[in-house]
Amino acid sequence: MGFYPLVAGGLPVRSLAATSPFYLNPCEVTDRSMVIIFLNGGNDIINTTVPLNQMSEYANFRPDIRLPESSLITLDPNLPDNQQIGLHPSLTGFKNLYDDGMLNVIQRVGYAQPNKSHFKSLDNWLTGSGGNLNNIPSGWVGRFLEDRYPGYSGNPFIGEPDPLGILFGNMNATGFHTFEEHNYEINLSGQDPAGFYTLISSLGGAPITDFPNTEQGEMLQHIMGIDSSVNVYAQRISETFINGTNASNYPNNNLGNQLKTIARMLNGGSRTKIFMATTGGFDTHGAEVDPLDTRIGRHADLLGGIGSAMTAFQDDLAGLGLDDKVVTVIFSEFGRKIIQNGSYGTDHGTLSSMFVIGKGVQSGVHGDNIDLNIQDNPGAPNASQLQHDYRTVFASLLQEWLGASDSSLDNTFLNSNLIANRPNLINPSNLVPPECYYTPQVPTVCACLQMRVFLEGFYDGSQSMRTHLADNGLLPMNQPYGAAPYNYLGDESMTSIPEDTVDWVLIQLRDEDNFDNIIAEKAVLLRKDGFVMELDGTPGVNFEGVADGYYRIGVAHRSHLAILSSEAILTNAPNFVYDFTQAQSKAEGVHQQKLSGHTWTMIAGDLDNNHVINSEDMNFIKNNNGQQDSYLSADLNADGQVNQLDDLLWKDNRSKLGELY
Numbered sequence: 001m002g003f004y005p006l007v008a009g010g011l012p013v014r015s016l017a018a019t020s021p022f023y024l025n026p027c028e029v030t031d032r033s034m035v036i037i038f039l040n041g042g043n044d045i046i047n048t049t050v051p052l053n054q055m056s057e058y059a060n061f062r063p064d065i066r067l068p069e070s071s072l073i074t075l076d077p078n079l080p081d082n083q084q085i086g087l088h089p090s091l092t093g094f095k096n097l098y099d100d101g102m103l104n105v106i107q108r109v110g111y112a113q114p115n116k117s118h119f120k121s122l123d124n125w126l127t128g129s130g131g132n133l134n135n136i137p138s139g140w141v142g143r144f145l146e147d148r149y150p151g152y153s154g155n156p157f158i159g160e161p162d163p164l165g166i167l168f169g170n171m172n173a174t175g176f177h178t179f180e181e182h183n184y185e186i187n188l189s190g191q192d193p194a195g196f197y198t199l200i201s202s203l204g205g206a207p208i209t210d211f212p213n214t215e216q217g218e219m220l221q222h223i224m225g226i227d228s229s230v231n232v233y234a235q236r237i238s239e240t241f242i243n244g245t246n247a248s249n250y251p252n253n254n255l256g257n258q259l260k261t262i263a264r265m266l267n268g269g270s271r272t273k274i275f276m277a278t279t280g281g282f283d284t285h286g287a288e289v290d291p292l293d294t295r296i297g298r299h300a301d302l303l304g305g306i307g308s309a310m311t312a313f314q315d316d317l318a319g320l321g322l323d324d325k326v327v328t329v330i331f332s333e334f335g336r337k338i339i340q341n342g343s344y345g346t347d348h349g350t351l352s353s354m355f356v357i358g359k360g361v362q363s364g365v366h367g368d369n370i371d372l373n374i375q376d377n378p379g380a381p382n383a384s385q386l387q388h389d390y391r392t393v394f395a396s397l398l399q400e401w402l403g404a405s406d407s408s409l410d411n412t413f414l415n416s417n418l419i420a421n422r423p424n425l426i427n428p429s430n431l432v433p434p435e436c437y438y439t440p441q442v443p444t445v446c447a448c449l450q451m452r453v454f455l456e457g458f459y460d461g462s463q464s465m466r467t468h469l470a471d472n473g474l475l476p477m478n479q480p481y482g483a484a485p486y487n488y489l490g491d492e493s494m495t496s497i498p499e500d501t502v503d504w505v506l507i508q509l510r511d512e513d514n515f516d517n518i519i520a521e522k523a524v525l526l527r528k529d530g531f532v533m534e535l536d537g538t539p540g541v542n543f544e545g546v547a548d549g550y551y552r553i554g555v556a557h558r559s560h561l562a563i564l565s566s567e568a569i570l571t572n573a574p575n576f577v578y579d580f581t582q583a584q585s586k587a588e589g590v591h592q593q594k595l596s597g598h599t600w601t602m603i604a605g606d607l608d609n610n611h612v613i614n615s616e617d618m619n620f621i622k623n624n625n626g627q628q629d630s631y632l633s634a635d636l637n638a639d640g641q642v643n644q645l646d647d648l649l650w651k652d653n654r655s656k657l658g659e660l661y
Contacts, residue, residue: 029403029432032325035262035275036141037255039306039332041282042118044299045352046338047289048091049075049105051369052084061372061379062340065289075105075365082368083107090300093307097357102314104356104425107367108387114334116348116380118283121333128391128413136414140391141165141274144398144412148273151442161236161539165274166265168258236539237265239529244268247319248312255279256309263316266325273402279306282332286343306330310357318359324430327358327401331390338372339379349380354393360401360430366423391415392422400426405437449507449571450540452530453555453563453580456594456601457637457649458502463599465528466638470501474631474640479523480558481506485609492523498537500528503638507532507541508554512568515588518554520546526557530581548572552588555580559633560602561611561658564588589659604636605650611658613650621646 047065050058050072059066072086073095079085085105087095097103113131115121124131128140145164146152152164244267250256258277265272281302289297310328317323331354336346351370367387376382391413398404398412399422409419458465469475475497481488481504488506505526511517520543524532533539550568566588569578580586581600584593593600605613607620621642624634628641636646 029401029436031271032327032402033266033271033273033275034397034402035259035277035326035328037306037328037330038122038276038278039282039302039330040118040278040280041284041332042121042334042336042348043282043302043332043352044284044288044336044346045332046336046346046370046372047299048088048303049107049353049369050086050088051372052086053081053369054372057372061338064291065294065340065344065346067294071295079365083365085365085369088300088303089295090304091307093311094355096311097314098363101363101427102357102359102361103363104361104423105365106354106356106388106393106423106425107365108351108370108381108385109331109354109367109390109393110334110351110383110386111389111391112383112386114350114383116334116350118333118348125331125333125390128415130389130391130415140394140412141276143414144404144408145273147408147411147440148404148438149442150440160271161537162240162270162272163237164272165276166237166262166272168261168275168277237270240265240268240270242268244270245320246316248316250312250316251305251308253279253305253309255305256312259309259313260316263313263320263322266317266322267320284336284345285341285347286345288345291344314357314359323359327356327360327397327426329393329397330355330357335381337379338370338375338381347378350376350383351381351385354388354390356393356397356425360426362425362427366425388423389418391418393425395419396422396425399437400424400431403432403436403438405439408438408440449509449532449543449553449569449578450576451507451532451553451555451578451580453505453526453532454530454596454599454601455502455526455557455560455638456596456604456653457559457646459596459599459601461597463529465502465526465530467500467502467528468638468640469503469631470497472629472640474629475501475503476631479506480504480631481523481556486556488521488523490521490523492535494535498525498527498533498535502526502528503557505532506554506556508556509543509546509551509571510554510564512550512552515552515564519551521554530579531577543571546571553578555602556609557602558609559607559636560604561592561606561613561656562609563592563602564659587659591656592659594653603653603656605653605656606658607633613653613656615654618647618650618654621650 047067050067052072052074055069067088069086071089073089073091075085075087075095075098094103111124111130115124115131126139127136129136149164241261241264244264246260246264250260255277262275262277281298284299287297288299313328314323317326332352335349335352337349341347370381370385374382374385395409395413395418399409404412406419410416413419455465460466477494479488479490479492486506503526504523506521506523508521509519511519522541522543524534524541527533531539532541534542548571550570553565553569554562556562563580564587565578566586580593584595584600586600587593594603605617607617620634624632624642626642632642634642634646636649639645
């Protein structure tokens with residue numbers, strides 16, 4: 001499976017604590033994230049951050065596209081002369097971020113042997129090449145994540161239920177590739193012919209067809225653009241999006257929508273480590289400015305969109321209590337030439353600048369302004385002016401913000417020399433101290449079985465089940481299947497109930513040829529979205545000591561007809577979920593599930609678990625009629641009381657037979 005770059009046609013998902021645990025325990029930084037934004041096309045850095053100490057040269061080399069000096073926004077009058085920057089007039093958002101102590105500008109960034117091809121230069125940035133290494137078969141983000149979580153198989157694991165990385169927009173996934181396979185990201189931007197595939201997301205079940213005419217409806221429709229397939233992360237991504245919210249208004253542009261979705265997913269509980277977004281249009285060979293007023297035009301619109309989107313993102317993170325969890329870094333594959341061309345534009349250049357933004361950032365400027373007089377033959381900044389290799393910037397953030405050790409950086413960038421001269425980009429109160437650098441963590445994965453099932457009566461018709469039993473303290477802390485006919489002797493018990501728990505279910509692995517032969521069984525929890533989970537909330541079922549192979553899956557519940565999968569399922573299959581809710585035919589036999597709305601559910605009413613619904617089951621309802629606030633099998637709809645509604649469910653299903661036993 002890929003690092004899945006979640007590429008939901010562009011966008012697609014419990015909230016993180018409002019206050020960071022960092023100040024209580026400086027080593028608790030595992031819920032931090034980094035957002036990387038790529039400006040596709042090669043941003044003109046000379047008109048983005050105008051060198052105020054070279055205004056005459058600036059006017060000489062760009063007579064028709066220069067910005068009026070009076071229009072420029074002085075970033076910081078206290079900086080040295082060779083760092084005096086005039087921001088483009090559209091970047092008021094960046095000026096505000098700087099004044100609030102949340103912006104660092106790193107100048108004269110690139111790599112030693114620059115390439116002016118869009119594709120090759122971006123490939124160099126994503127693979128960690130200095131321009132002289134060809135065909136590196138992996139990306140630096142993938143190597144970083146692989147070092148941090150060696151052996152990661154593409155499944156959720158204990159402590160990390162989310163994709164390790166998510167791509168938005170039409171971002172190139174090269175940076176997330178590993179040496180051996182695509183393991184470390186979800187692509188939410190579209191089908192990737194190189195081997196990644198897009199996520200499902202019917203948001204947990206039947207596709208949405210009626211979208212509300214609201215901003216949220218538009219975002220839901222955008223998410224639904226993902227191709228339908230089965231992926232272990234799909235429900236989790238949808239869940240974090242649905243559970244999250246935003247606290248700020250965003251500009252209605254491509255980048256704004258991507259950042260809005262990231263903030264909402266983080267607020268909904270996502271622990272994804274690296275998000276990558278992209279926005280394009282920066283290949284400004286022509287019409288970069290309006291010839292009659294260079295303050296406006298194509299480039300001005302692009303920069304204004306970035307500034308407003310980033311301001312909204314930071315405001316949103318602050319409003320959600322997440323601004324100490326996220327750092328954003330912005331880059332482009334190269335800058336433009338110092339000299340203008342004949343089309344009121346600029347051609348491909350070399351050096352550029354990077355921008356690092358966040359509450360945890362050490363505000364300031366690293367590096368000197370590009371010397372406009374030192375050019376290569378085509379008129380771009382000469383590569384000898386390189387001050388910051390882009391890899392040192394990313395290395396600084398990986399260590400200072402995410403806690404990577406020196407050895408991890410060496411493994412990530414394949415060059416130990418690059419980690420010595422890193423700019424300090426994180427403020428002292430948010431630095432990860434050396435004693436807290438992570439050691440590689442081999443994921444403890446629930447790798448055996450991922451599956452999904454709904455219980456009739458418990459199901460509320462909206463891809464969810466009632467959690468009344470857990471919410472009201474009625475759910476037993478010990479597994480309830482010890483009595484006949486199950487006689488299950490497992491000692492599963494909880495000390496606390498995971499969020500969104502519905503009830504206990506008994507899961508069995510049965511011989512694929514002899515259904516009567518139970519290979520293994522285990523009592524686990526059923527989550528409201530239909531996914532089974534371990535007692536600590538980890539999705540799936542892990543049968544310890546059982547060899548991977550093909551098994552039939554049995555599912556038993558104390559008040560429903562048990563079901564058996566209609567096919568043998570390979571355990572430990574990456575990114576595979578056996579979803580009983582998709583079709584009646586997912587269960588062995590005839591009429592073994594029931595259509596509830598648009599979703600298939602286990603049939604309610606087998607209260608004595610003898611695999612037939614008859615009058616004896618009705619006696620359970622009669623004998624407990626009027627009971628409430630108890631854990632009773634007769635409570636067929638899990639509303640905490642036994643009454644006529646349960647009777648109606650039984651009547652609708654009487655005489656139905658089960659196939660499993």
